[in-house]
Amino acid sequence: MSGDNGADGPRRSRQAPLLVAPGDDLGDSGEYEAGHGVLAINGRLRALKQGRMNNRGGTVSIEPRRTAYVPRPSDLVVGYIEGCTSNIWFVDIGGPFNAILPMSLGPSKAEFGGIRKVLDIGDAILCRVQEVEENHSSVVTMKGMGLRAIRSGSVEEIDPHLLGRLIGRGGNNLRQLKEDTECRIVAGDNGRVWLDGDLAGIINARDRLNALLTEAKIDDFGVDA
Amino acid sequence: MGGYGDVQCIDENGMRLDGRTKDEVRPVSIETGVVPVADGSARIRWGLNDCIAAVYGPMEAHPRKIQRQDRAVLDVRYNMAPFSTTDRIRPGFNRRSREISKVTAEALESVVLTELYPRSKIRVEIEIICAEAGTRCAGITAASVALAHAGIPMTDMVVSVASGKVHDIVVCDLNKEEDNYGEADLPMGILPNTGELVFLQMDGDLSPEQFQQAWDYNMEAAEVIHKEMVRALKGGDE
Numbered sequence: 331m332s333g334d335n336g337a338d339g340p341r342r343s344r345q346a347p348l349l350v351a352p353g354d355d356l357g358d359s360g361e362y363e364a365g366h367g368v369l370a371i372n373g374r375l376r377a378l379k380q381g382r383m384n385n386r387g388g389t390v391s392i393e394p395r396r397t398a399y400v401p402r403p404s405d406l407v408v409g410y411i412e413g414c415t416s417n418i419w420f421v422d423i424g425g426p427f428n429a430i431l432p433m434s435l436g437p438s439k440a441e442f443g444g445i446r447k448v449l450d451i452g453d454a455i456l457c458r459v460q461e462v463e464e465n466h467s468s469v470v471t472m473k474g475m476g477l478r479a480i481r482s483g484s485v486e487e488i489d490p491h492l493l494g495r496l497i498g499r500g501g502n503n504l505r506q507l508k509e510d511t512e513c514r515i516v517a518g519d520n521g522r523v524w525l526d527g528d529l530a531g532i533i534n535a536r537d538r539l540n541a542l543l544t545e546a547k548i549d550d551f552g553v554d555a
Numbered sequence: 556m557g558g559y560g561d562v563q564c565i566d567e568n569g570m571r572l573d574g575r576t577k578d579e580v581r582p583v584s585i586e587t588g589v590v591p592v593a594d595g596s597a598r599i600r601w602g603l604n605d606c607i608a609a610v611y612g613p614m615e616a617h618p619r620k621i622q623r624q625d626r627a628v629l630d631v632r633y634n635m636a637p638f639s640t641t642d643r644i645r646p647g648f649n650r651r652s653r654e655i656s657k658v659t660a661e662a663l664e665s666v667v668l669t670e671l672y673p674r675s676k677i678r679v680e681i682e683i684i685c686a687e688a689g690t691r692c693a694g695i696t697a698a699s700v701a702l703a704h705a706g707i708p709m710t711d712m713v714v715s716v717a718s719g720k721v722h723d724i725v726v727c728d729l730n731k732e733e734d735n736y737g738e739a740d741l742p743m744g745i746l747p748n749t750g751e752l753v754f755l756q757m758d759g760d761l762s763p764e765q766f767q768q769a770w771d772y773n774m775e776a777a778e779v780i781h782k783e784m785v786r787a788l789k790g791g792d793e
Contacts, residue, residue, distance in 0.1 A: 349789040350714065350789075351703060351711040351747070351785045351789060352666075352708070352710070352711060353666075353709065353710060353711030353712055353747070353748040354748070354785075357746060368709065369708070369710065373713060375699065376711075376748075378668065378708040378709060378710065379703070379706055379707075379708055379709075380703045380704065380706065380788045380789075381706075390608055394705035394706045395620070395704075395706065396594065396704065396705060397706045398612070398613055398705075398707075426613040426614055426615060426672055426674075426675040427615050427674070427675070428615065464673075465624065465673050465674050466672070466673060466674060466675070483638060487670045503627070533558065538668045
């Protein structure tokens with residue numbers, strides 16, 4: 331339990347990061363708003379996830395240690411084709427449910443009944459979430475600039491909540507990584523990162539990515555992952 | 556002597572066979588991240604009990620008939636390894652494991668925010684590697700830590716612990732001999748932050764006073780175990 335949280339409300343983020351576990355009492359809700367991973371119950375803020383507590387602009391949230399990706403409209407994601415019918419592909423985008431990619435939203439050359447010739451099972455694609463229904467069914471599209479089948483390079487996975495660290499303020503970290511490795515790097519909102527370039531560059535980028543993740547865990551929790 | 560047979564589980568000074576006093580919990584240690592391919596996992600060593608829990612999901616629920624339009628379902632599978640006890644256990648589901656899987660799912664459903672993942676399934680696998688006594692409690696506790704480790708939103712973690720009666724004396728956290736030769740057993744699932752109860756079973760008879768005593772022992776033990784759960788989650792990983 332977080333004994334540092336009294337009736338005055340949650341701690342300020344300027345203090346050392348506060349690690350919390352589900353159920354931990356984060357203090358009196360008062361003027362504070364419950365953000366991601368926090369629930370206000372009977373005037374008290376309660377942690378719902380394991381992670382690090384943030385208090386920014388009056389919103390108390392938790393940067394979780396692990397997260398499941400939940401798709402949102404307009405997310406750029408890297409998906410894998412898992413199956414298909416005559417006119418629909420089913421795409422694994424890392425969420426609880428496979429998304430569907432209708433033929434009309436796929437690459438333009440697809441024909442009814444012959445869609446596997448265009449994208450086959452196991453292929454990786456760069457696509458965008460077009461629509462998410464209330465019951466978590468989602469539709470992705472490949473109509474848009476830069477959206478394509480991934481035919482080269484490598485796809486790495488990181489936890490979606492660590493994307494902020496990868497990209498950095500104003501995209502600085504990602505830009506630096508691209509310059510250093512001379513790779514094309516596309517970070518999907520579902521935590522899948524497409525690395526494309528020569529082999530040495532990809533290996534370098536992958537190592538840098540792993541180092542960043544290890545560093546994130548040490549920063550957050552003071553332990554080596 | 557009370558109980559079945561002449562096994563004396565407590566001496567005249569109130570000392571138990573494993574050297575504990577009647578209100579003492581067996582040593583507990585928990586670690587997380589023991590199954591790297593799982594979304595979350597935990598291992599609990601509780602006395603001689605050794606239990607691993609792994610969590611996968613949320614994922615699409617199959618077959619479709621188990622899907623719920625307004626919430627996720629918890630698919631819990633409790634299993635004892637054939638080598639976990641001195642008598643070999645026949646592999647596969649049996650009545651006991653089915654019952655424990657069901658009560659575990661119901662205890663965990665009361666804390667997991669299942670409504671955030673409609674039509675999905677969260678798979679929880681509990682495997683008992685070594686059994687001493689109180690494996691259902693160890694399983695529920697390990698599953699709680701594994702769910703938290705997987706980042707599943709929960710209002711609290713469930714701590715499960717059992718107290719019981721041996722030779723007419725109420726003791727906390729029964730060991731194997733006490734479980735086998737004792738007269739009653741009271742496993743409880745407790746939410747440590749609020750003191751709420753999400754799971755309660757009773758095997759044998761307890762007087763109201765003994766029931767209250769066992770209840771108090773369980774509540775005290777839950778605090779000790781909860782500290783270890785929080786330490787495992789905040790402290791280390793993999």
